[in-house]
Amino acid sequence: MHVLAFKELRAHYQVVAVCDVDEQRAIEVAGWLRGVRAVTDPAEIWTAADIDVVAICTPPGQHRLQVEAALRGGKDVICEKPLVASVREVEELAVIAAETGHTVMPVFQYRFGNGLQRLKALVDQGVAGRPYVANIDLSWRRGADYYAAPWRGRWDTELGGVLLGHAMHLLDMAVLVLGQPAAVWARVATLVNDIETDDSAAVTLRWADGSLATLSATLGSTVEISRHRFTFEHLTAESGIDPYTNSFEPWQFTATPGHEDRVADALAAHQPGTEDYIGQFERYAIARAAGEELPVTLESARLMLELVTALYVSSREDREVTLPLAADDPALGGLAP
Structure with a gap:
């Protein structure tokens, strides 16, 4: 879905590489566009000189390390949800983004209908x-x-x-x-x-x-x-x-x-805009080029993870849970029971 959205936004994006550990899948998706190389090693993406933005669509358990690797490789990052496993991990990524001078945009494409x-x-x-x-x-x-x-x-x-x-x-x-x-x-x-x-x-x-x-x-x-x-x-x-x-x-x-x-x-009076992935990615490209706040921020992901964390805590402890969670609440460290 990301590649197809970027294809529709040629004025803002040029897809240069697709990475998948399944080589045949990488070749297949790269073939949807012209002049796109297929690779199987993510490290090639993090270090590629011709890549400015990395879109991560891997299984969620891999996001935390991959987002960090991309940031430290000098890339801005678009990452599918769920971004990471915990509120604490979102906070860690915010620190790394600030250290590297690069950005992370979580994907919440439903917002843009x-x-x-x-x-x-x-x-x-x-x-x-x-x-x-x-x-x-x-x-x-x-x-x-x-x-x-x-x-x-x-x-x-x-x-x-x-x-x-x-x-x-x-x-x-x-x-x-x-x-x-x-x-x-x-x-x-x-x-x-x-x-x-x-x-x-x-x-x-x-x-x-x-x-x-x-x-x-x-x-x-x-x-x-x-x-x-x-x-x-x-x-x-x-x-x-x-x-x-x-x-x-x-x-x-x-x-x-x-x-x-x-x-x-x-x-x-309301003026409709582009929707779904195209809507989010178009707004992202415009905001990034202008140095403005991204259409979805790490704080958005942190708030949603905190809300979902509170829901799991409520179910497990059979009680109403108030927000925001206490700063020392152990549930901020992860959702797994």
Whole structure:
């Protein structure tokens, strides 16, 4: 997906190399574009003089060392989620980035759907009013074929289950709109697959202003959907249900009586942008060239990992967990039980 996005953004990127330990796969992907070399040793990427930015799409358990190697090799880094295994590791990477003068952008491509961006604009402008309740549903299907990859379903290599690897996208969408919650309560279970990690969850979230949200997540649904519904004082916003692009249009916005004109005017004024990986990578290229803040930062990854950490702690200890976690909380060092 990254290579195809870069291909669409030729004005900003030139892909010069593809690396995979599977040589035939590296050759295949390199062949999607012209003049791209295929390599099997990541060290060749870290040290290549003609590479400025490295996009890391490897199994999550490899991210921490690979991001550091790329930074110390003088590269800026784009890295898939989950970025690393713990809040502490995010903090370590932030120190290394500062030391080397290079940057890391975690991938949260769902943020850039135009439906979600229109809602964020309404909230940012104060049009939506006070938030009341949000409902988040993730019903996906992951079975034996998915978990046949030996690194999936294991704490040491996938780093987490449905909360970390799947629902994090939908949680990030809610946090983008509402901010970081003040407290969470979660029930997490492994019900669908014979794996170490979780594949089912039911979550409640509470914000400092008293507003609430629920998340239900399963990897055992025959019919796949993703859905968000936000209820505010002045409007209700509901996404579509496509499982992997529900941040895209169409979204339905329904104003409460007396607020129709203001909501309609704000929606009409919103200018849509590019979406998904293309949307994030285009914004990244523009921000990087201008020396401006990246569209997704290490702090974004740290906040999301802290939230997911709190959910696992809540489930294991059967209690509400408040955020932010205490600076000396041992859970900040890793999610694995």
